[in-house]
Amino acid sequence: MATELELKLMVQPEYLKSACAFLDTFCEKNSSAQDTSSKSSRQATLDLMNGYYDTANALLLENGIALRIRAVNREFIQTVKTRGSSRVGMHARGEWEWHVDSDGLDLTLLSEVPLPKPLQDMQWSRDLIEVFRTDFQRHVWLIHYKSSVLEVVCDEGEVSSAYGRDNICELELELKSGDEGALYEFAHLIAQQVPVQVSVVSKAQKGSRLKHRRIEFPSKPNPQDSLLSFAEYWYETWLVYWEAMFYLRDEALLQPIRSAIYQLKQCVPTELSKRLEALDQCYDSLFKVDREGLLERLASKPETGIMMLSTGQWLNQQLDRPA
Template identity: 60%
Template structure:
């Protein structure tokens, strides 16, 4: 079992090539031979669950990934919240074909409701994620990061969704290095922090629900409140683009106001200025408003700066 810690970044399709070019140039201009582009992969992934979504409800994602002639069976758990980052338990096995080997699950600490394994006979393929993955190995201040650029689709009987994102996965070193490198990217490329996994995108196609973080138990803890409103902000941002619904700008702005009240003065000022910038972009009747917002570098820079501060306080 490995613990996967990654920072996921939304990128509008218009800026995907810009992101890849930046990463190529970063590696080419680096004197460190550990910075390098790796072979591009075509990944085809089938996700499995019961008809009543028992695995999803217990925080489990199970898939078979195929690339070339290889097949990898993976189980991921919901893991712990890391304020804008994804931290999950992950088990992987190479298998002979595209059929699940359920005997391997004995290595996974399953929730009590799954331990009798009776649900296994009801498994079906519920959605797919098929995408091209470009890969770079990056070393920054003794932190080793795998950066991937994924471009493709999530498909299910209930519809489809796009995959257009960067993922920064910590391989070794300090996790603050993920934010340090993400901020370098954000200086050159419009991007935003995402808390929605590919598996969550697949589930969302069926249920049409936007997942919000759990509300803090105590409103007296300002850090918990800040973390909550930060992730609500991220969820509204992603949902607005998924649903192509500009009406979500209002709750987006509200979440920024609530977050602002929980931050130190310098970050309060930054968020207030960002809210004013967003409102300025939305003035007038623009058919490409969401695309224009996705092109604002200041949004991603603020998300990353605040996320880095919150993680520094919490951990």
């Protein structure tokens, strides 16, 4: 079992080439390093075909489990991912992988996974069906940044099921070794060059919502909880609404986004609050110009991604401090 720590970034299709070009340029500049073991490089591009399995009533999803078979380069890989722990905008999950002989599931391998109690009797295994697919092209870069090693991938394709389709267009930064702060620092470099935004929606969640059309929001803290808990909540609410706005193509969701930012401003230090206020004013000016083309104008603004990353990094720094 490996623990996967990654930061996912939304990118609109029109900016995908720019994101890849930035990563290629970074690798070219880094190629002059004398130590070949610390050179950043572009890796082989992969065509990934993935079938996700669950019961008709989404029992695995409800218990935080994603089960898939991936076909890559004529090999098959069975993977289980768990919901894992919340890292405020980052994904920290348990992951188990096995090479298998075909595109059929080998459920005996799940004996290695600490399944949640409702799944331990394996009765559900008789009712498994392929509930959706994700098929995409993956561009891969191995990035040496400061004292850390990151794998950065750019995924472009679609998720599909009997209930519809949705685009996949995203960057994922996964920490291979070193300091997790490098995820945010390198993501900042990308966001300063290409309009990207932090995403907390996995491919499995994208596939599931094709049927249910349900947007998953974080749990609201209790009134007696700390100010930091409320900062986490409003930050993740902002991220969820932002992704939903583009998924549903509904610019009216800018209003709850602005409401979440207003609440978040009350929970963070003054300097960060002022920067969030400036972002909100930017949204206000865009909203007043014309509703036509509003989503495209919002997507083109690098300020959103930069502030999402700055806020997320600050929140994670607070959580890492000893009590």
